[in-house]
Amino acid sequence: MSTVAPLREFVVALTDLIESGADEARILKDGRELVGKLVAKDDWLPDAFAQPHPQYYQQYLLYADPRERFSVVSFVWGPGQKTPVHDHTVWGIVGVLRGEEREVTYRKTAAGAYEQSGNGVLGAGGVTAVSPTIGDVHTVENALTDRASISIHVYGGNIGRISRHVFDAATGEAKPFVSGYVSDVVPNLWS
Numbered sequence: 001m002s003t004v005a006p007l008r009e010f011v012v013a014l015t016d017l018i019e020s021g022a023d024e025a026r027i028l029k030d031g032r033e034l035v036g037k038l039v040a041k042d043d044w045l046p047d048a049f050a051q052p053h054p055q056y057y058q059q060y061l062l063y064a065d066p067r068e069r070f071s072v073v074s075f076v077w078g079p080g081q082k083t084p085v086h087d088h089t090v091w092g093i094v095g096v097l098r099g100e101e102r103e104v105t106y107r108k109t110a111a112g113a114y115e116q117s118g119n120g121v122l123g124a125g126g127v128t129a130v131s132p133t134i135g136d137v138h139t140v141e142n143a144l145t146d147r148a149s150i151s152i153h154v155y156g157g158n159i160g161r162i163s164r165h166v167f168d169a170a171t172g173e174a175k176p177f178v179s180g181y182v183s184d185v186v187p188n189l190w191s
Contacts, residue, residue: 006044008189028129031093036127039095046187052078052148061181068158077149082141085167090156091131096122099149106137112172
């Protein structure tokens with residue numbers, strides 16, 4: 001039987017880091033280490049928060065800080081599932097728990113369009129970060145064609161309530177959106 005103790009330990013450690021007054025650069029640096037430790041073992045995520053949908057990637061809330069300083073989310077990607085070009089407006093750290101995730105990053109051109117600026121694939125245990133200060137416009141997709149991939153995302157706010165943007169890469173046109181969550185419950189961190 002799995003235990004959510006690693007998630008509880010992560011939440012406590014990240015809360016301590018944030019309450020220490022750490023700036024964004026330190027949160028991203030130290031937070032990457034914390035996320036790396038969390039995704040190093042794939043034995044703690046409850047099955048209810050690891051279920052793919054046949055058409056759409058799923059965003060399950062695992063924890064939201066009561067002051068909305070951060071949130072922890074599991075993203076479950078079925079084969080071929082992908083985000084549009086989008087931003088976050090807050091810092092974020094992503095660790096792959098299971099499978100592989102492909103990311104394509106974008107930068108805004110002088111003409112206002114978005115052009116690709118990088119790409120890569122993260123396997124299980126891999127960690128990356130986004131932020132408006134280091135770049136946070138990208139697409140993400142399941143790099144596997146035969147099974148689901150799961151990543152754990154940590155954001156500097158309650159990402160399911162934050163107004164963000166999807167972009168038409170060719171024109172730069174932005175449309176606001178709020179992602180919400182597919183789950184009505186969160187895991188019991190004290191089980």
